Amino acid sequence: MATTTATATVAPKYWSGGRSPFNVEYGKLMMWYFLMSDAFTFGAFLIAYGTTRFAANGWPNPNEVFKSYPGAGEHPNAPLVFVSVMTFILIVSSVTMVLAVQAGHEMKKSRVVFNLILTIIGGLAFLGCQAWEWTHLHAEGAWWGHNPFLNSNGSVGHQDFTNFFFTITGFHGFHVFSGVIINIVMLIMTLLGVFEKRGHYLMIEKAGLYWHFVDLVWVFVFTCFYLI
Amino acid sequence: MEQHTAYSDVLHEDTHGGGTKEVIKVTIILSVLTIVEVFLGFWMIGMEENGFGKHFVKGVIIILMLAKAFYIVGYFMHLKHELKNLIMTIIVPCLLFVWFITAFLFDGNSFRTLRNKYNPVYKQMTTEKAPATEEKKDEKKPGQE
Amino acid sequence: MSNEAVLQTSVEGAVAHGVHHEDEHHEHHHHDTFISKYVFSMDHKMIAKQFLITGMVWAVLGGLMSVLFRLQLGYPDSHFTFLEDILGKFWVQDGKITPQAYYALVTTHGTVLVFFVLTAGLSGTFANFLIPLQVGARDMASPFMNMLSYWFFFLASVIMLSSIFVETGPFSGGWTAYPPLSALRGASPGSGTGMDLWIIAMALFVVSSLLGGLNYIATILNMRTKGMSMTRLPLTIWALFFTAVLGVLSFPVLLSGFILLIFDRNFGTSFYLSDIFVQGSGANTGILPNEGGNAILFQHLFWFLGHPEVYIILLPAMGMVSEILSVNSRKPIFGYMAMVGSLFAIAILAFLVWAHHMFVTGLNPFLGSIFVLLTLLIAVPSAIKVFNWLTTLWRGNIRFTPAMMFAIGFVSLFISGGLTGIWLGNSALDIHLHDTYFVIAHFHIVMGVASMFGMFAGIYHWYPKMYGRYLNNTLGYMHFWITMIGAYLIFWPMHYEGLAGMPRRYYDYSIWESFKQFGGLNQFISTVALIVFATQILFLFNFFYSIWKGRKVTSKNPYNSNTLEWTTPINPGHGNWVGEIPEVHRWAYDYAKDGKEFVPQNVPIDPNESHHH
Numbered sequence: 002m003a004t005t006t007a008t009a010t011v012a013p014k015y016w017s018g019g020r021s022p023f024n025v026e027y028g029k030l031m032m033w034y035f036l037m038s039d040a041f042t043f044g045a046f047l048i049a050y051g052t053t054r055f056a057a058n059g060w061p062n063p064n065e066v067f068k069s070y071p072g073a074g075e076h077p078n079a080p081l082v083f084v085s086v087m088t089f090i091l092i093v094s095s096v097t098m099v100l101a102v103q104a105g106h107e108m109k110k111s112r113v114v115f116n117l118i119l120t121i122i123g124g125l126a127f128l129g130c131q132a133w134e135w136t137h138l139h140a141e142g143a144w145w146g147h148n149p150f151l152n153s154n155g156s157v158g159h160q161d162f163t164n165f166f167f168t169i170t171g172f173h174g175f176h177v178f179s180g181v182i183i184n185i186v187m188l189i190m191t192l193l194g195v196f197e198k199r200g201h202y203l204m205i206e207k208a209g210l211y212w213h214f215v216d217l218v219w220v221f222v223f224t225c226f227y228l229i
Numbered sequence: 230m231e232q233h234t235a236y237s238d239v240l241h242e243d244t245h246g247g248g249t250k251e252v253i254k255v256t257i258i259l260s261v262l263t264i265v266e267v268f269l270g271f272w273m274i275g276m277e278e279n280g281f282g283k284h285f286v287k288g289v290i291i292i293l294m295l296a297k298a299f300y301i302v303g304y305f306m307h308l309k310h311e312l313k314n315l316i317m318t319i320i321v322p323c324l325l326f327v328w329f330i331t332a333f334l335f336d337g338n339s340f341r342t343l344r345n346k347y348n349p350v351y352k353q354m355t356t357e358k359a360p361a362t363e364e365k366k367d368e369k370k371p372g373q374e
Numbered sequence: 375m376s377n378e379a380v381l382q383t384s385v386e387g388a389v390a391h392g393v394h395h396e397d398e399h400h401e402h403h404h405h406d407t408f409i410s411k412y413v414f415s416m417d418h419k420m421i422a423k424q425f426l427i428t429g430m431v432w433a434v435l436g437g438l439m440s441v442l443f444r445l446q447l448g449y450p451d452s453h454f455t456f457l458e459d460i461l462g463k464f465w466v467q468d469g470k471i472t473p474q475a476y477y478a479l480v481t482t483h484g485t486v487l488v489f490f491v492l493t494a495g496l497s498g499t500f501a502n503f504l505i506p507l508q509v510g511a512r513d514m515a516s517p518f519m520n521m522l523s524y525w526f527f528f529l530a531s532v533i534m535l536s537s538i539f540v541e542t543g544p545f546s547g548g549w550t551a552y553p554p555l556s557a558l559r560g561a562s563p564g565s566g567t568g569m570d571l572w573i574i575a576m577a578l579f580v581v582s583s584l585l586g587g588l589n590y591i592a593t594i595l596n597m598r599t600k601g602m603s604m605t606r607l608p609l610t611i612w613a614l615f616f617t618a619v620l621g622v623l624s625f626p627v628l629l630s631g632f633i634l635l636i637f638d639r640n641f642g643t644s645f646y647l648s649d650i651f652v653q654g655s656g657a658n659t660g661i662l663p664n665e666g667g668n669a670i671l672f673q674h675l676f677w678f679l680g681h682p683e684v685y686i687i688l689l690p691a692m693g694m695v696s697e698i699l700s701v702n703s704r705k706p707i708f709g710y711m712a713m714v715g716s717l718f719a720i721a722i723l724a725f726l727v728w729a730h731h732m733f734v735t736g737l738n739p740f741l742g743s744i745f746v747l748l749t750l751l752i753a754v755p756s757a758i759k760v761f762n763w764l765t766t767l768w769r770g771n772i773r774f775t776p777a778m779m780f781a782i783g784f785v786s787l788f789i790s791g792g793l794t795g796i797w798l799g800n801s802a803l804d805i806h807l808h809d810t811y812f813v814i815a816h817f818h819i820v821m822g823v824a825s826m827f828g829m830f831a832g833i834y835h836w837y838p839k840m841y842g843r844y845l846n847n848t849l850g851y852m853h854f855w856i857t858m859i860g861a862y863l864i865f866w867p868m869h870y871e872g873l874a875g876m877p878r879r880y881y882d883y884s885i886w887e888s889f890k891q892f893g894g895l896n897q898f899i900s901t902v903a904l905i906v907f908a909t910q911i912l913f914l915f916n917f918f919y920s921i922w923k924g925r926k927v928t929s930k931n932p933y934n935s936n937t938l939e940w941t942t943p944i945n946p947g948h949g950n951w952v953g954e955i956p957e958v959h960r961w962a963y964d965y966a967k968d969g970k971e972f973v974p975q976n977v978p979i980d981p982n983e984s985h986h987h
Contacts, residue, residue, distance in 0.1 A: 015314060016314075017603045018599055018602035018603055018606075019598070019602075021595070021596045022312075023314050023596075027515040027516070027592040027597070030315075030515075030592045031516065031519075031592045034591055034622055035588055037322060037623065038584055038587075038625070039626065040323070041627055042626035042630050043630075044627075045629075045675060045678070046634075049645070049671055052333045052337035052668070052674070053645070053666075053667065053671065054337070055337030056338070056344070058341065058352065058355035059356065062278075064274050081270050085263065089263065092260065096256050099252050099304075103248065103252070145637060145641040145643050146642025146664065147642075151359055154358075155357075155358035155359060156354065156356055156359055157359040159355075160644050160666040161644065161645060168633070168634065213306045214306070216301055217301045217306075221294065224291065228273075229287040229291070325725045332674075333674055335738065335741055336674065336737060336738050337671075339737075339741065340670060340736070343736070348649075
């Protein structure tokens with residue numbers, strides 16, 4: 002704590018009150034801390050998943066489960082392909098979101114609109130992929146409480162494989178969905194010129210933070226469910 | 230809501246990142262990392278279950294995952310260009326995850342060993358091959374033994 | 375969840391930021407309707423009062439529940455037929471609390487007291503009330519989210535309350551909601567609808583506490599007035615800050631655990647279920663098909679919140695006690711930085727020790743030994759705090775106001791309850807002591823009663839600021855002495871019962887040869903509990919009577935206190951200060967300095983002054 006007093010004497014007195022110590026307005030600060038708490042929500046899910054896997058003698062091999070793609074025919078054998086496409090979609094939509102935020106800083110309304118539309122399309126595309134994957138797995142007999150896939154050691158499949166898969170990807174999908182809704186709201190507000198009148202596009206920045214967080218969570222979900 | 234007045238300077242002092250150039254750079258890095266991950270994933274398919282090789286590759290994938298997380302949080306979420314104070318308030322609480330993960334996984338592992346020790350029926354059921362008749366999709370049986 | 379709320383309020387915030395007001399002088403002249411002033415109020419002071427009064431309603435209900443189950447424990451052979459007429463057949467049969475009702479009462483008592491009274495009622499009240507006033511802000515960062523926080527709590531309250539009235543009774547598997555009692559709908563009568571309502575209420579409660587916590591953190595960090603550096607903050611604010619951090623980081627984990635539990639209950643999953651044989655009739659009999667899960671996983675997830683929750687309850691009380699002890703000893707708090715540091719240490723350790731609640735549940739013993747080490751470390755910052763409180767009192771010019779009495783009572787209870795924590799923190803001793811009355815005695819003294827004392831101290835101390843009137847002192851002293859002596863009389867004997875191995879959560883001890891000897895003691899405890907409960911009614915009378923009829927506060931700073939809330943008008947409006955917010959020039963504890971009795975924070979530094987903070 003002594004360091005805080007030390008920094009207070011340095012030229013910009015960030016900690017001495019009357020201003021934000023982080024040079025950010027409170028809304029962004031709250032968004033950051035909200036994302037922190039949400040990280041603990043997802044963290045708890047993934048750690049629970051990890052704990053269950055550590056407690057299990059056998060676990061299905063993801064490459065045997067997730068190896069299909071739309072229009073693959075009867076016996077698809079393309080592990081990781083479809084989910085890589087999904088990952089790529091989300092990364093690209095994150096990039097367009099960054100560009101929208103930057104365009105907002107430069108007060109370029111048309112570029113904000115363009116990039117936001119791309120982001121929304123990316124989000125919807127991701128949701129579409131997820132919907133297809135869920136439908137496909139459901140058709141194979143997988144659902145909450147039902148796991149048709151055998152463990153990699155050949156024993157009866159661990160029930161929590163599908164339980165965790167649907168719960169966690171579902172919870173992530175719910176975040177993507179709310180992110181898309183938020184982005185649509187942002188798009189409408191931009192089109193109505195709300196931010197232009199306000200003189201800044203900070204709202205887009207906060208929506209962006211949320212959207213990137215969704216991308217970040219997917220990085221973890223992708224690794225934990227599909228890769229390892 | 231008059232209390233916000235003092236902070237109007239915030240808006241003008243915002244430190245910006247490296248612009249579009251940086252975004253392109255980070256996009257390329259993230260794509261490359263993902264491609265490497267997927268490549269490692271493919272490579273892992275043929276490996277022996279629970280062998281050293283597989284665990285090693287999994288470890289590498291986790292490190293790559295953390296690298297991706299760093300780039301997303303640092304550049305896309307702009308954290309790297311924020312003040313150090315803010316960075317610390319985000320990073321330090323995340324350190325709690327270390328013990329959170331360690332303790333949980335350690336206990337999960339212990340649960341498995343205890344169960345295998347005291348419940349031989351459970352051990353048998355979860356390590357023995359499933360009766361083939363039960364599975365309608367018999368051809369989907371995993372490849373590697 | 376709360377995303378929409380976050381967004382919506384940041385819209386308002388951004389508006390306020392965009393507009394550059396040069397002067398803060400102009401006063402708003404809203405036309406407050408009854409609804410906007412007392413119901414959907416965005417004034418932090420009104421929201422604080424809403425939290426307080428809702429918390430008090432819950433405290434009375436929770437206390438009443440404890441009186442009812444203490445009746446059963448103290449008088450297992452008596453028949454209270456009049457209760458049957460009041461409560462009905464589900465609760466009382468043949469003049470005795472039914473076993474089902476007994477467990478429902480114990481469970482609801484725990485849930486309500488821990489979450490609704492000591493979390494929402496304590497930190498909800500005082501964080502809302504004190505943060506803007508003591509850091510020098512006109513309101514919370516987002517008043518709208520603050521309002522939402524209360525109304526989510528209110529909704530949670532309504533749902534929890536309604537669970538008491540369903541036909542099969544409220545949830546009865548203990549406030550920790552361990553599966554399988556909480557996961558299988560047929561496990562007990564309360565595991566069906568009662569548990570549904572319980573879990574919905576708790577989920578809403580988590581949302582409420584997140585909305586509140588984010589607001590508290592953002593306000594403390596971002597909205598401090600000029601000169602109010604972090605090291606000049608009153609200790610109340612530091613404590614509330616760490617409380618909010620604990621809540622924001624640990625409640626989400628509980629939410630995750632509950633979501634998995636909801637899936638186990640309703641969607642055929644088995645996150646927490648394994649190797650269960652269901653006895654009964656019909657199709658449900660036999661081996662439960664859902665398996666592969668791990669009940670200990672739930673306990674881990676629960677206690678990852680559950681332990682920080684203990685400090686969510688305790689830290690606000692510690693902060694307020696520090697402030698009240700200093701003001702009423704007319705001395706600076708001893709070791710301000712050590713106090714902050716120990717709060718910080720406690721906040722960190724809170725996240726590292728959760729499994730000490732699980733030593734005997736099948737936790738790995740080696741892992742348990744690490745948790746023992748981490749747990750015992752908590753004694754260090756706790757001891758620092760205790761010694762600092764005692765040295766603050768040392769040779770102080772003490773004013774024994776009711777608030778001060780309760781603050782001193784807090785220190786006493788914290789010591790006697792904390793010491794037994796060292797026993798329980800050892801996994802070897804815990805083999806004998808777990809799930810006995812020793813545990814009950816420990817956590818009731820150190821967490822329950824101590825935090826209640828902190829809350830009472832806070833209410834007595836800041837009541838004049840809340841309502842512009844004083845509470846009656848005579849009633850206050852009666853309240854203190856009876857509660858203080860009563861608390862010790864109730865919980866001290868429980869240590870002996872626990873050491874003798876008397877388990878908690880049993881319905882009737884009189885039929886056990888080994889515990890028959892405690893019949894008289896149990897009767898004594900129950901009688902004292904009844905008296906202490908009645909005394910709280912006295913406090914309630916004092917509280918509500920004084921709102922309208924109490925002695926009026928005549929000066930802005932009745933306690934000659936240093937903190938900023940006493941620079942506001944006696945009845946501050948929305949916005950707190952008329953005119954500019956005072957600038958802060960010193961820390962909050964310049965008492966008995968340079969021959970002056972007290973120097974408020976907004977007094978500029980005199981060039982001849984001795985060293986200052």
